C-alpha cells in the first residue's frame with residue numbers, strides 16, 4: 485500500500501462536522517418482559533474524514549450503536565444528521581466491517597466482492613475495476629480466485645475490508661475488526677487501515693474495548709459506560725504516524741484507563 489499525506493482534521497484549518505448523533509436511545513426487552521436501557525441520550529458529532537473510536541466495557545452497547553447506524557437494529561429515539569439533513573441509517577453512505585470477516589466461504593475472494601457490489605446495486609460495468617482496485621488496496625490482488633478458507637484470519641479480514649471499500653462508502657463502521665487476530669497480525673492491519681484511511685479520506689467509526697488500540701488509531705475516543713452514556717470525550721492529539729510503543733501514547737492510555745476505572749467504580 486502506498487503511503488499518503490493527510491490533512492489534520494483536529495486543530496488544523498479544515499474541520500467540517502458532517503455526521504451528528506442527537507439523543508440516541510435504545511432499549512431492549514428481556515425475556516421476562518422487563519425493558520432495559522442500553523443506550524441513553526447518546527449525542528456526539530463526527531467530522532468529515534475523522535477517525536473516531538467508541539470504547540467501553542463489554543455489554544455497554546458499542547455494537548448496538550454501530551448496528552443502529554448500519555440499519556441492522558432500529559433506533560428507538562433520537563436523530564441522526566448527515567451533511568445538514570436529518571436522515572435514517574439507510575441514508576448513510578456507510579459500509580460495515582465485522583469482528584469476524586463474515587465472508588462467504590463457498591465463493592472466491594473476487595466473487596465475495598462482486599456479491600457486495602450486486603447487493604448495493606453497483607452497475608455491472610464497474611465491477612471489474614472495483615474488484616481489482618480494492619484487492620490491490622488491501623494487498624490481496626493475487627488471491628482473487630482463492631477461497632476464503634484457504635486464507636489466514638488476517639487475510640480473511642482484509643477480504644472483509646476490501647468488500648466494504650468496494651462500494652466506496654464515505655463512512656466505514658468497524659466493530660472490533662482485529663480482536664480475533666493475533667497481536668502481530670492485528671498491528672499490521674491497524675497500520676494498513678490507517679494508510680487506507682489516509683489515502684481514501686473516509687470517516688471511520690471504530691468500536692473497540694482496547695484503549696491502546698483506540699489511542700493508536702483515533703482522532704477522538706468516546707467512552708461509553710454501563711449506563712449507556714458517554715462519560716469521556718478524549719481528543720488524541722499525538723502526531724501521526726504513531727508508534728504503538730511510543731511512551732507518550734502509553735502515557736495517554738494510562739491516563740484514560742485511570743479515568744475509565746475511576747468512573748466505573750463511581751457508578752457501581
Ligand SMILES: Nc1ncnc2c1ncn2[C@@H]1O[C@H](COP(=O)(O)OP(=O)(O)OP(=O)(O)O)[C@@H](O)[C@H]1O
Pocket residue numbers: 512513522540541542543544545546547548549693
Ligand atoms: N437483540 C438484542 N436483544 C436483547 N438484548 C440485546 C440484543 N442485542 C444486544 N443486547 C444486550 O444489549 C447489551 C449491549 O450489547 P452490545 O453487544 O451492544 O454490547 P458491546 O458493548 O458491544 O459488548 P461487547 O464488547 O461484549 O461486544 C448487552 O446486555 C446485550 O446482551
